[in-house]
Amino acid sequence: MMRRRLASLLAVAVCTQMLASCTRIEPPTSPETGEAERRGQALVAVVQCFVDHNVLARSEAESHSWFENGKVQQTAALVDWASSHAETSFSGKTLQVWEDEATAGWPGWRCPL
Amino acid sequence: MGEFVGVDPENLKELTKRLEQLHELLARHSPLIQQKMQKWGSEVAVTSLPGLIAAALDDVRDMDARTTRAYELARQQGWSALGRAPGVLGLTSNRPPNVRLDWEATGQSGYQGERDAETLAAALAAKDPEDARIALLGLPESLRRHLADKDYQAAFWAGAGPLALRAARALYERAGSALFSAESVSVLRALGASLAAASQMRVGTGKDRRPLLPAATRATLTGSSDPWSVGMLVKYGPEGRSWDSRLLADLTRAMLDARAAGKTIWPPARGKLETDVDASRHQRLMAEYDAVGAVLQRAAENGMAARHVLGDPATGLKYARMLVSDSWHTPGYDASLYSSAYLDPVSRDAAPGYLEPPGKIDTSSSTAAFLKAAVSAERGTSTDAKESAWSVVHIAQATADFSKLHPQTVLPREIRHALIYTADRYLPDFAASASHEFTASIAMQRGEDAANPWAPVVRPAELEALFGQALQEPKEFGAYKGKMDGRISVAVAATIRDPSDQNYLREMGGLYGMIQRIQGDHHFAEEQLKDEQATRTQTAISIISGGFGALSFSNPLGPGTITQILVALAAPPLNAMFDTDFALQAFKSNADDFRAQVLHVEAPVLQGLILAGAINPPDDASWVKNGVVTRTAAMADWMSRHSDTRYSGKTFTEWVKEAQDAMRLQQ
Structure with missing residues (x-):
């Protein structure tokens, strides 16, 4: 419960910071659209973290169109892949949990592996 | 010889x-x-x-x-044929x-085709429509007789192509209430039927197999300088499925391009429009003889033709932008030219255009039918399914573009309903991509595997625009959320049963949150929200009662099966046998706290757990009827007593909480 509250507080703090710093890019139409934006970017970072630390085999990543020149691309194919691996466990946590944590901490989240 | x-x-x-x-x-x-x-x-x-x-x-x-x-x-x-015989008064028939x-x-029917083409040419060259009418009296019968005759068809359309396309303009009546006489309608019908039949014919075998109508003839059809006349052949021609889908697709593109280029697509005005009654009558005539609408309608009936147009990854978006628009009406007329000019000339001069052009007649029903057809292929791995998925992508993008260009404009109701239809049909796909932003929407086979069905993967920003346009009235929100409630039940069941790692409940919840936000922007009054809630309950119940009877959750489900089931539930039959009165009556009388207690996600979650076999309700439970949960006080009571009981690894409360978290409805 305490962790959840902390995560929420952190999320609020990050959101406030985000609102102040994202004037350069196209402003989102609603805070939730901003959330989809953050979640999309967080997903890329999480999967990149998996590949870089061999939690997801590089050969497996290379078999998908969303992986190019060693980098995870923020494409429709990546979102589709994430949808079918939401409950797959990577290093002890499901992709969904990884993604939620990274989104809550975005853009300050760093790969902990 | x-x-x-x-x-x-x-x-x-x-x-x-x-x-x-x-x-x-x-x-x-x-x-x-x-x-x-x-x-x-x-x-x-x-x-x-x-x-x-x-x-x-x-x-x-x-x-x-x-x-x-x-x-x-x-x-x-x-x-x-007629002559004077010696010694006989009047005319006699001559042998x-x-x-x-x-x-x-001359025994080859190709010869007859050539002759008929010549007859048509001579008749249409006549200045007087009456002469043309008489010259063409025998043509419909001949065209009908040779409908299935390849030699005739090839010869006739090679000779008559460009002329036949202008038949409507040559034949229309210059006065009177009807635009075409019965004989002219008969000619146009026969020409349309002949063209449709010819379009479906193929010649040659193996690699040499090709359409009977050569490319040059097809090019004359689509490149005609008189799109209105071409549209009339299609209007009076047979139902869409009697046409070749490629030809109808080409014709649709040609008509939409002609419309965009400002070419004449409306029937000719007959004489000067003296009064606003004349002007108004002409608008009605325009709507009745709407050439673009006629072609869109036939392509919609054909189905594949609509998908060829909107499902083309290269050009589909361009045509989707033309279709998803508020311009689907007759042009209207300038009332200042008529009596109303005398009524208030001063203020008119002060503010030109202060009166909207009156007489605009909505023609968006054909456009909407076309959009629906474009997304209606059977799901699967076929080319048709691929085109359908691309059509969805293009329609969503076109809607987002429209809303960006016209932030204050709501699309016509019929077109909005086509968007709702699309959103409904592809709901699980939309749910899968609603939470993450990414670079570009595409159609793809799930998991990039050729064995999986084609699916649209649409960006959240475009989905939001699509729902923002589609859903405007409380009842529309209610119906859509009701459909989601039905799907949430499936998602709960799927989360237990499906061996794949997809989290359907969470995905469905993410999309639900989006709908909820869009609805919030409307700030509906309390009374209207009651309507919404009623519609929602009825819809959810009809989905669950109509869809689940045929579904079995006893077999292990493979990946993608749940998506198939969610899709299958897209158009549930309304089950008149199921009694919704009690549920509606209950929340009408007990108002707020009843709703707050049971009308959120508890009932769909409970329904899902029952469907998955995780909960077996007691035999005497009054709140389950034929496997379908009814939202009653008894149900609320049962739930409160079982909130800490574990079902498939989670307590009932945890299941509900997960659904609520996903929907972002938590306090």
Whole structure:
């Protein structure tokens, strides 16, 4: 419960910071659209973290169109892949949990592996 | 060249007539003949009978072509059908003289096709529509007789193509209430039927197989300078499925391009429009003889034609942008030219255009039908399913573009309903991509695996625009959220049963949150929200009661199965047997706290757990009827007593919490 509250507080703090710093890019139409934006970017970072630390085999990543020149691309194919691996466990946590944590901490989240 | 023989035209005509009667007789009695012969144990082979009957029809056509040629030769020799006989008052009919004709060449129906094309050319060249009408009296019958005749069709359309396309403009009535006379309608119908039949014909075999209508003829059809007339052939032609889908797709693109380029797509104005009654009548005529609408309607009926147009990854978006628009109406007229100019000339001068052009008639129903057809292919791995998925992508992008350009404009109701239809049909796909932003929407096979069905993967920003346009009224929100409630039940069940790692509940919840936000932007009044809630309950119940009877959750489900089930539930039959009165009555009388207690996600979650077999309700439970949960006080009571009981690894409360978290409805 305490962790959840902390995560929420952190999320609020990050959101406030985000609102102040994202004037350069196209402003989102609603805070939730901003959330989809953050979640999309967080997903890329999480999967990149998996590949870089061999939690997801590089050969497996290379078999998908969303992986190019060693980098995870923020494409429709990546979102589709994430949808079918939401409950797959990577290093002890499901992709969904990884993604939620990274989104809550975005853009300050760093790969902990 | 064949052999020239001498013939008596009148005898030839009689022979044609008798052959025709023979063919008709055989065709009519063929089933009976076959049945009787079999019953009597006859050893006569009757299987070749249909072939013989078809050959008899060919003989009729051949003889008909020879008869036409024989009469033509007689006329060239100075014979006239009516003449004056010596000693007789008035006109008498003359018997034509014997003539010599090439029996083989004129016996080919291609020859008749050429002759009919020439007849059409001569008739349409006539300045007076009345002359054209008389000259064309025999044409419909000939076209009908040769509908399935490749030689005739090839010859006729090669010769008549560009002219036939202008038939409507040559034939329309210059006055009167109807735009076309009965005879003209008959000609247009026959030409339309002939063109549709020709469009579906193929010649050659193997690699050489190709459309009967050569590319050049097809190009004249689509490149016509008179799109309105072409549209009339399609309007009076047969139902969409009788046409070749490629030709209809080409025609649709041509019509939409012509419309965008400002070409004449409306029927001609007949005379000066003197009063606003005239002007208003002309608007009605425009709506009735709407060429673009006619082509869109046929392409929609065809289905594949609509998908060819919008499902093309290169050009589909361009046409989707033309269709997803608020411009689908007749142009209206300038009232200042008529009586209203006298009513208030001062303020008109002060603010030109202060009156909207009146008389605009909505024509968006064909557009909406076309959009629906474009997304309606059966789901799967086929090219048709691929085009359908791309159509969804393009429609969503076009809607987002429209909303960006016209932030304050709501699309016409019919088009909005086509968007709702799309959102409903592809709900699980939309849910899968609603939470993450990414670079570009595409259609793809799930998991980039050729064995998986095609699916649209649409960016959240575009989904939001699509729902923002589609859902405007409380009842629309209610119906859509009701559909989601139904799906949430499936998602809960799927989360337990599906061995794949997809989290359907969470995905469905993410999309639900988006809908909820869009609804919040509308700030509906309390009374309206009650309507919304009622619609939602009815819809959810109809989905669950209508869809689940046929579904079995007893077998292990493979990846993608749940998506299939979610799709199958997209259009549930309304189950009139199911009684919704009690649920509605209950929350009407107990109002707020009842709703707060049971009308959120508890009921769909409970329903899902029952469907998955995780909860077996007691036999005497009043809140379950035929496996469908009814939202009653008894249900709320049961739930409160079982909130900490574990079902498939989670307590009931945890299941509900997960659904609420996903929907971002938590406090």
